Amino acid sequence: DTGVSQDPRHKITKRGQNVTFRCDPISEHNRLYWYRQTLGQGPEFLTYFQNEAQLEKSRLLSDRFSAERPKGSFSTLEIQRTEQGDSAMYLCASSQSSGRVQYFGPGTRLTVT
C-alpha cells in the first residue's frame, strides 16, 4: 500500500496520560498536514510541515500538542496531559510541494476516558 498510513488506528487513554501518533506520508510528498475531526464536523487544520520544517500551526494547537518531522519523512503528533476534549479523529494528509491535492490517511481515533 503506497498511500498515507497512520498508527495506531485506535487509542484509548486515561485523562492526564500522554499519547503519540505516527503518520507515514506518500514517499515522494514533501508536505505533511495534521488535522483533527470531531463528529459532524469537517477536518480542522492543526499544523503542517514542508520537509522537516514546521511552517504553520493553528490556534487550535495548544501547548500540550507538539508535532515533529525530524527527517522530512514520517511525522509524530504528541498530546501531553490528555483531556476529554481531545477525543477526536486525528487525520494526517500529505501532498506534493504545490499543496493543492492532499491525500489523507485513515486516521487515529483517540478516546480519552
Next chain:
Amino acid sequence: GENVEQHPSTLSVQEGDSAVIKCTYSDSASNYFPWYKQELGKRPQLIIDIRSNVGEKKDQRIAVTLNKTAKHFSLHITETQPEDSAVYFCAAPSSGGSYIPTFGRGTSLIVHP
C-alpha cells in the same frame, strides 16, 4: 482567515435523482476548491477539484461549478446510486502558497434505493 459555509447539512434523494451541494467562501484570493467524500469510518478522499480559472469541471456523474464573483461553488451528482451515500466536504484553501484548507461542515448524502 477563510470562512466556508456548506449547505445542506443532510440531503436525502431517491436513486437516480440528482444531488446538489453548495458552498460559499470568504477569501476572494482563494483559487483552488476541492471536494472530498468520506464514507463512514473511512478517510476523506478527493473526488473532484476546480481551479479559479475555469467555471465548471466534469468527471462522469460528478461536476463542480464555480462562481468567483459570488464566491460560491457547488457539487453536482447526477444519476445518484446507493454507493454515493457518504458525507461530502467542500474546502477552500488559504491563498499565499500554504494551501491550508478550511473545510465546510459536511453534507450527509443518503441515496435511497
